Amino acid sequence: MSTGITVVGLGSGDPDQLTLGIWKVLQGAGRIYVRTQEHPVMNRIAAEGIAFDSFDSVYEDNESFGDVYETIARRLVELAADEPIVYAVPGHPMVAEKTVLLLREYAEQSGVALKVLGGESFLDQAFVRLGFDPIEGFQLLDSSGVTAELIRPSLHTLIGQVYDSLTASEVKLGLMEVYPDDHPVVVGHALGVEGEEQILRVPLYELDRLEGYGNLSLVYVPRSDDEALRAGSFARLHEIVGILRSPGGCPWDIEQTHASIRKNLIEETYEVLETIDDDDPDHMREELGDLLLQILLHSRMEEEVGTFTVYDVIRGLNEKLIFRHPHVFGDTAAGSTEEALKNWDAMKAEEKKLRGENAPEASLLDGVPRDLPALMKAYKIQKKAAKAGFDWDNIEDVFAKIEEELGELRQGLAEGADADALKLELGDLLFSAVNASRFLDADPEEALSLVNDKFRRRFRYIERKLRERGSSPQGSTLAEMDALWNEAKTTE
Known part of the structure; x- marks a missing residue:
């Protein structure tokens, strides 16, 4: 068992806001580490002759903030094995302080005793200096996570850790997904720190044009009941x-x-x-x-x-999408559309099994909506049957079937079959044509829609030309219209 770590908060910036209890801890500490020396309180600590080591060099040695925080937390656990240490962070240790969250996890895993003491956070000064009561509705966002999904105009919104103009630009773009470009926002630098505080009110589009961003900067968007903001x-x-x-x-x-x-x-x-x-x-x-x-x-x-x-409904859809895409949200691979569809079908089957729908009387054709247009329904039924192996070997067999069904339709017509019998023969012909569409990898509904549009264009051409002649389809011969039909084909 190690000797332990005490985490203390250095407050929002002004040395006068440092609590008496934490000041006593710092004075009596044997070894102090601070996340960063770039904090106004550090000058007072140094002036009092209190020695400390900072992790500022870790920022230079790593490529991302995530790596920085991981490195600091793990190093603190190692250091605590030899002697009791104090780890000091800006603000409050449990407000926007990733290293402390990681430290809680790693300390527990390593059997390191951990004690966290509070401190004034930047939120305290924000409430005072910006003049709003969080009970009206309040949200705190990190500058890296400002998205339309999180932004709620009806709440007071504080955006912390706006370190520089680049970060401010990312915040601006996120806010512009919800707010108009000229919506008023507030930028606060070093709130509550005497001689350093700045509070600037600017239109949103100017957010990244300001200077002075640093470790103690934030952006504030007051709550609004504007209906235009809620409309989205x-x-x-x-x-x-x-x-x-x-x-x-x-x-x-x-x-x-x-x-x-x-x-x-x-x-x-x-x-x-x-x-x-x-x-x-x-x-x-x-x-x-x-x-x-x-x-x-x-x-x-x-x-x-x-x-x-x-x-x-939304929750069910979200769960379904995640469950049926194991190649995206899980550890299953899919390097092609075919593999992705195979995964989708496998997970659909798994869903049915979990719901207890694998009854002996269940059909492979189940799941095709009853009220689909007949052409689309035929296409889906055939695809399901084909997956079970009930299909033609090649498209030539399909063409032969189409000719067979066409022959039966002609025969029925020649023999004077009744309307119902002819209707079934026509249905067989259409069903066979849908089979051809599958082998051609052409959706029959889409193919027929294209032909419908083509017919409409050509027939309207006929109508227009006939009107120019002072005539109409009703007053023209089939030969005249056929000639115009062929003419319309040449204009496409």
Whole structure:
């Protein structure tokens, strides 16, 4: 058992803010190590004749802050094996001090006794000097982790460890994902340190143009109830849908059920597909929003009866994505699309096993949605059957099957078969054509959509040319229209 480590906080910067208890520890310590000598209190300690060693050289010997903190923590554990030591850090040891978190872990593993004493953190001075009460809602972010997912405008936000202009630039870019470029922010340097404190209020775009960033710098963004800032959050969307469905909300929204808006979900999906086909990002953004609204409405209906919420939907999706991508989030490899799909299918099968769905009567064709368009459904059914080995050997066999089905359709028509029988023969022909699409690695739904668009373009060409002649399709012969059809082909 070693003699132990005592960790003390040097406060936010001003020597007068150093606690009496910690001052006594420093005066009576046999060996003192400090993370950095770049702290205002260190001048007072040196002036009092208190000896110490700093780890500033470790910063020069390592390429990243992570390596610096690891090195310091492990070295402290080694040093404590010979004698009791005091480790002093800026601010409070448990506020934005990675070395202490690592030290707690390594000390326990090595059987080193560890004692942590507090100290004034930069938060204390921030509350006083910037003049806000954290009980109104407050979050503390590290400068390296300022992302749209973490930023909440309704909370007072402090961003610590803004060491230099480069770090300030990263903070600025992160904040600009949520706030407008000219949103007012506050930069604080050496808060509470007499003669060194600076508090600057600037528009966001100027954040990295300021000078004076260092170890005692932070950025503060006051809380705001501006609706424009909340408009980009998923929480606000969930809130709006809840208001629409609540008493006093929109009468139409309140009356809707899963069944009544089922068709809306289908329509909005097709409208999204249309924007994809048109390569129209502006309309795609709008239509994706309309589709998302349908998901929120259906989820809200279930939330009202207590079955699940939209956040349960999101949680389930997150878990599924991680589980089905072991080659990304686990230790399974996938060097190609085929291997990735194989992993996906394997994990889907594992999910079914975990849910107890591997009943003897289960079919390999299970999982194909009942209400898919028939062409798409045929494609998915065939792919599932092919994975089980029930498939043609090559595309020539498929072509032979298409010719066979075409012959049966002709025969049925010649023999006067009834409408239902002819419909089945036509279905067989279409089903065989879908088989050909698989062998050509061409999605049949996409292929038919392309042909639909091509037909529409050519027919509109016919209509336009006929209007120029003072005519119309209804007033023209098939030969005239066919000639224009061939003409339209040459213009593509």
